Amino acid sequence: MAVSIPPPPLHAETPRPGESRKQREIRLREARILAVARDQILEGGYLGLNMDRIAAQIEYSKGTIYQHFRNKEEILLALVNDALDTRQRMFRAAAGFDGPDRVRLATVGAAAEAFVEHFPYHFKVEQIVRASSIWEKTSPERQQLMQTCEKSCMTTVVEVVQHGVAAGDLSLPEGVRPEEVVFGLWSVYLGAQIISHSSDTLGEIGIDNPIRSLRTNQHRMLDGYGWRPLSSQFDYMAHMDGVKAEMFRYELFAT
Amino acid sequence: MAVSIPPPPLHAETPRPGESRKQREIRLREARILAVARDQILEGGYLGLNMDRIAAQIEYSKGTIYQHFRNKEEILLALVNDALDTRQRMFRAAAGFDGPDRVRLATVGAAAEAFVEHFPYHFKVEQIVRASSIWEKTSPERQQLMQTCEKSCMTTVVEVVQHGVAAGDLSLPEGVRPEEVVFGLWSVYLGAQIISHSSDTLGEIGIDNPIRSLRTNQHRMLDGYGWRPLSSQFDYMAHMDGVKAEMFRYELFAT
DNA sequence: TCCTAAACTGACGAGTAGTCAATAAAGGCC
DNA sequence: GGCCTTTATTGACTACTCGTCAGTTTAGGA
Numbered sequence: 001m002a003v004s005i006p007p008p009p010l011h012a013e014t015p016r017p018g019e020s021r022k023q024r025e026i027r028l029r030e031a032r033i034l035a036v037a038r039d040q041i042l043e044g045g046y047l048g049l050n051m052d053r054i055a056a057q058i059e060y061s062k063g064t065i066y067q068h069f070r071n072k073e074e075i076l077l078a079l080v081n082d083a084l085d086t087r088q089r090m091f092r093a094a095a096g097f098d099g100p101d102r103v104r105l106a107t108v109g110a111a112a113e114a115f116v117e118h119f120p121y122h123f124k125v126e127q128i129v130r131a132s133s134i135w136e137k138t139s140p141e142r143q144q145l146m147q148t149c150e151k152s153c154m155t156t157v158v159e160v161v162q163h164g165v166a167a168g169d170l171s172l173p174e175g176v177r178p179e180e181v182v183f184g185l186w187s188v189y190l191g192a193q194i195i196s197h198s199s200d201t202l203g204e205i206g207i208d209n210p211i212r213s214l215r216t217n218q219h220r221m222l223d224g225y226g227w228r229p230l231s232s233q234f235d236y237m238a239h240m241d242g243v244k245a246e247m248f249r250y251e252l253f254a255t
Numbered sequence: 256m257a258v259s260i261p262p263p264p265l266h267a268e269t270p271r272p273g274e275s276r277k278q279r280e281i282r283l284r285e286a287r288i289l290a291v292a293r294d295q296i297l298e299g300g301y302l303g304l305n306m307d308r309i310a311a312q313i314e315y316s317k318g319t320i321y322q323h324f325r326n327k328e329e330i331l332l333a334l335v336n337d338a339l340d341t342r343q344r345m346f347r348a349a350a351g352f353d354g355p356d357r358v359r360l361a362t363v364g365a366a367a368e369a370f371v372e373h374f375p376y377h378f379k380v381e382q383i384v385r386a387s388s389i390w391e392k393t394s395p396e397r398q399q400l401m402q403t404c405e406k407s408c409m410t411t412v413v414e415v416v417q418h419g420v421a422a423g424d425l426s427l428p429e430g431v432r433p434e435e436v437v438f439g440l441w442s443v444y445l446g447a448q449i450i451s452h453s454s455d456t457l458g459e460i461g462i463d464n465p466i467r468s469l470r471t472n473q474h475r476m477l478d479g480y481g482w483r484p485l486s487s488q489f490d491y492m493a494h495m496d497g498v499k500a501e502m503f504r505y506e507l508f509a510t
Numbered sequence: 511t512c513c514t515a516a517a518c519t520g521a522c523g524a525g526t527a528g529t530c531a532a533t534a535a536a537g538g539c540c
Numbered sequence: 541g542g543c544c545t546t547t548a549t550t551g552a553c554t555a556c557t558c559g560t561c562a563g564t565t566t567a568g569g570a
Contacts, residue, residue: 022516022517022567022568026517044388045386045387045388045389046301046386046387047387047388048388050556050557050558051557051558051559052556052557052558060518060519061518061519061520062519062520062558062559063517063518063519063520063559063560063561064517064518064519066558066559066560067517067518070559071558071559072558072559127385127386128386128387129453130382130386130449130453131300131301131382131383131385131386131387131453132300132301132302132383132386133299133300133302133303147456150454150456150460151456151459151460154460154461158461176471177461178461179460179461179462180461180462180468180471180472181472183447183450183462183465183468183472184443184447184468184471184472184475184476186446186450187442187443187444187445187446187447187450187469187472188439188442188443188446188472188476189442189446190442190445190446190449190450191441191442191443191444191445191446191447191449192438192439192442192446194385194445194446194449195438195441195442195445198384198385198386199405201402201405201406204406205405205406205409205434206409206413206432206433206434206435207434207435207438210438213435213438213439214442216431216435216439217435217436217438217439217442217443217476219479220439220476220479220480221439221443221472221475221476221479222479223478223479224474224475224476224477224478224479224480225475225479231479277536277537277547277548281548305525305526305527306526306527306528307525307526307527315549315550316549316550316551317527317528317550317551318528318529318530318548318549318550318551319548319549319550321527321528321529322548322549325528326527326528327527327528
């Protein structure tokens with residue numbers, strides 16, 4: 001199984017060249033703020049994020065935090081950007097998989113699954129930002145960064161679809177663009193994950209293994225578009241389990 | 256086109272039998288609190304909901320609001336329950352459509368679309384409740400009510416799928432249950448709507464008409480399951496536009 | 511060693527959720 | 541109506557949190 005491992009993430013404590021002790025101190029502190037914030041969000045959502053408590057935990061005063069981030073929302077957005085960056089690295093690695101395009105796409109799906117499993121706070125933060133009206137309070141620079149990341153993630157996947165079309169494995173009907181297929185996969189993924197994480201009676205409703213159902217549905221959608229090899233011709237389930245355990249291990253993408 | 260119109264919603268101002276003037280006053284006030292809260296949420300999300308401002312707007316003191324709702328979160332959950340109730344009425348009407356089961360399912364899809372278009376606050380509130388950790392702060396009674404509604408909505412749709420299987424239009428593969436198909440449609444719907452409402456650069460990304468894409472993807476998924484009539488054999492788009500304009504007009508379901 | 515710029519601090523202002531003792535209204539009874 | 545008990549209503553108050561900023565400390569060059 002051919003895998004292309006992305007460059008290992010630069011660990012925060014590694015000194016950067018041409019960086020004064022003070023600069024390094026500041027950079028490390030910023031990382032600590034984000035780490036502490038992430039835990040608080042994972043614990044109690046948006047309301048669990050508390051500036052005074054961050055200050056206490058990093059053992060600096062509140063004012064110092066505001067030298068790093070204009071406000072609470074900027075912290076959230078910074079966390080989202082981390083999330084998007086991590087996912088992008090995972091997606092790029094997935095898209096580099098060597099095989100038929102639909103199999104490459106399934107690899108991206110496995111990456112998306114692994115992303116939520118390894119980094120649940122990333123997923124949660126993204127969801128909070130999508131739901132709240134925190135957008136207005138954040139700086140245009142960070143907003144732009146987020147949009148760029150999102151677009152770039154999308155492009156990575158769209159290219160796989162385009163390649164599939166060019167290879168003749170998939171012929172899209174009149175008026176359907178590759179972006180729409182990606183939008184479909186993205187929707188199923190996002191919707192299924194949100195339902196799984198917010199509906200604690202899924203079992204009662206009749207969904208025992210939401211991740212498996214998510215996969216099945218994504219594959220049926222691609223079958224519906226007639227993308228070969230169809231899910232009856234290739235064991236996508238086994239493939240996804242395989243790459244998830246090999247290519248998308250936690251250590252390879254943790255920051 | 257056979258349509259079954261649900262019972263018209265009981266307007267809040269209609270007097271209930273055996274109800275004292277005082278009781279009616281209280282019931283009306285509760286409706287007003289929710290109406291005002293809904294507007295505030297639509298305006299500024301969860302943070303836009305302000306107890307003092309609600310009090311000022313309904314011209315009662317804050318303490319009185321707390322006689323109706325234990326806390327802010329209970330107001331949110333009450334709004335969600337209204338939303339689920341409305342959607343359920345729309346779904347039941349849709350499922351009552353007379354035609355092949357897959358067409359009935361498409362009718363439910365049209366209902367879901369109309370729901371978001373007519374009642375955007377309902378959708379927004381649901382999203383907020385899914386994202387925030389407000390669950391813990393709310394009373395078990397309301398939680399249960401919400402779960403019951405959600406389950407019942409699911410059941411309505413599952414029955415359509417089961418009927419399709421029984422009719423021989425759809426044969427599910429080994430180990431796939433009707434609930435999973437519904438879960439798939441639900442995921443696409445939820446995911447697509449959330450992306451549409453939270454990503455303001457969708458056009459740049461290449462999605463000009465997200466609702467159309469949502470429909471296409473749902474239908475391709477059902478095609479992937481081989482549910483007849485396939486989307487190549489029936490004009491689901493025209494059907495959905497038709498019923499949306501006829502069966503799911505705003506006035507028929509507004510409360 | 512001194513001096514200036516940068517970093518850091520925490521008390522404070524402003525705003526908001528939720529409480530509760532005091533007050534007002536309702537409704538039963540004579 | 542007048543009296544009394546119960547229920548409803550009020551808004552000042554507490555507790556908590558975000559974000560600010562004048563005053564203080566630290567860093568590092570001259």
